[in-house]
Amino acid sequence: MKVKIAVFSREEILERIHDYLVEQDDIEIIPFTYTKASEADTLIDKAFMCDIYLFAGALPYLYAKEKIDKKRLPAVLVEFDEYMILTSLYRLRNHCMQSLNRFSVDVYNHQNVTAVFKELKIVDNEIYTYSFGDDETINLEKIISHHKKLWETGKIDYVLTSINDVEERLKELGIPCYCMIIPQLNIERAINEAKTISNLNQSKSAQIVAGFIRIKYLDKIREEKGELAVKEILLRLYQILLKFGHKTYASVMPNIDGQIVLFGTRGVLDHITNHYRDFPLLEDLEAALQTPIDIGFGLGLTAKQAEDNAKLALETCKQTNNSNCYIVNERQDIIGPLGVQKHFDTSRLYQALIHKARLNNELSYNFIDFITLRNNEPFSSNDIAIYYRVTKRSAERTISKLLTGDVIKVVGEEKPYVKGRPRKLFTLNQ
Incomplete structure (x- = not known):
């Protein structure tokens, strides 16, 4: 089973990771590239499908x-450690011909x-260090x-910075500036650490599913x-x-509220994974009972966590008068509503x-029939x-071809996170 790592980085770092x-073949990278570190705060909301999150920069990590x-x-977080500073000083002196003072x-x-x-043994007091990890809030x-x-x-x-955004701004101001380059060793160590943590989490976590089902207008x-x-009824x-x-x-x-409570583990998880896009249970209930139904599923590592998340999912069903099904995972991401008809421009x-x-x-x-279905x-x-x-390769x-033609795009925000069977998902780019 592949470990899916969400990587938040600039494009050039991503290329080195792919290399x-x-x-x-046991790791898959889901890229979330940015040009400004502050974009990480919104990008992280799109990474539902991933097992672990890797940040190739301290600033984007702090934003998120x-x-x-x-x-x-x-x-x-890719380590910005002594080795990175040491290699940066080496480049300054041997490639940029800068003295290591002032x-x-x-x-x-x-x-x-x-x-x-x-x-x-550098003791010159004309070297000034700014530690942005000590700041209460991020202030570029x-x-x-x-x-x-x-x-x-x-x-x-001159300035030696660990932040690309700072380098760009200082150069605009005409101030000589050099940005540290992350050593390949640090990147490889971070990837292996992410893989180890993800495997450990998956081996230790037996997710519990709680479900609350109720008649909407009882x-x-x-x-x-x-x-x-x-x-x-x-x-x-x-x-x-x-x-x-x-x-x-x-x-x-x-239970005493006229609701039905459901508890399960792997079997229910597999059912949600395989059917969350249409969720036939909701359709079957509505057809059999001839009245709107609310279903809220909650995932958790404990029964209490799963139950609390299921109640949150059920409350979300109140937003409309129709039948609804929502899922809230262990991170309290709300996925749904499931089975709502979505229109698209077939001619376009x-x-x-x-x-x-x-x-x-x-x-x-x-393909149009496939999307419609x-x-x-x-x-x-x-x-x-x-x-x-056809075969998976085909x-x-x-x-x-669809990605190259900009017909579809990679998405994660509508994908419920279910450990054990993560998938890279696509949707129409229109």
Whole structure:
């Protein structure tokens, strides 16, 4: 099973990561590239499908740290350590021909700089260190202002920064600036650490699924048809869910609120993974009972966590008057509603398939049928292979053409996170 690592980095770092992973078939990289470090705060919301989060920079990590802590996301930061500082000083002296004095440097942790200077016996007090990891909040302007003031007062000859955004701004101001380059060793260590942590998490976590199912307007039925009608409809609901529980190895029980409670593990997880795009259980219940139904599923590492998340999912169902099903995972990401019809422009899609992806007429019409059948929900290359009855490699070639033609794009925000069976998903780019 592949470990899926969400990588938050600039494009040039991503290329180096891909080069390292060429011969490793147990890791898949999901790229989330940025031009400004602050973009990491929004990019992290799109990484539902990933097992672990890797940041190739301290600043983007700090921008996303609040969400990382809130959702308890497993995250790894590429080390900005003594080795990185040492190699940067080597480049300054031997490639840039700079003397190792009269400069300012910014790092995440000032102790790394202190350790290197002590080892090299650099004691010149004309070197100024700014440790942005000590700041209560991220303030890029404060870092830039620190270097700018030192330059304008004639205390330094150049700046050594660990932040690309700072390098770009200082160069615009005409201040000589060099950005540290992350050593390949640090990148490889971070990837291996991410892989180890992910495997450990998967081996230790047995996810529990809790489900709450209720008739949406039970009180109204009671007023219009009486208590006997309510008991009959609840009995039918319970009988249908008992069959579902038997099929998915889940426990099913009624509670005092007129709701049905469900608890399960792997069987229910597999069912959600395989059917979350249409979720036939919701359709079957609504058809059999002829009344709107709410279903809330919660995932958790404990029964209490799963139950709390299921209640949150059920509350979300109140947003509309129709039947709804939502899922809240252990990170409290809300996925859904499931099974809502999504429209798309078939004429525009056909033109893109023919002229941009360069598919023939038959493949283009088949792909439109595929999207229509799936209600324009996210899909994987495996879904393509099954629908077209072709090999996975052939499906991946089709995916490659669609991506090259900008017909589809990689998404994660509509994919529920289920450990053990993560998939890279695509959706129409329109």
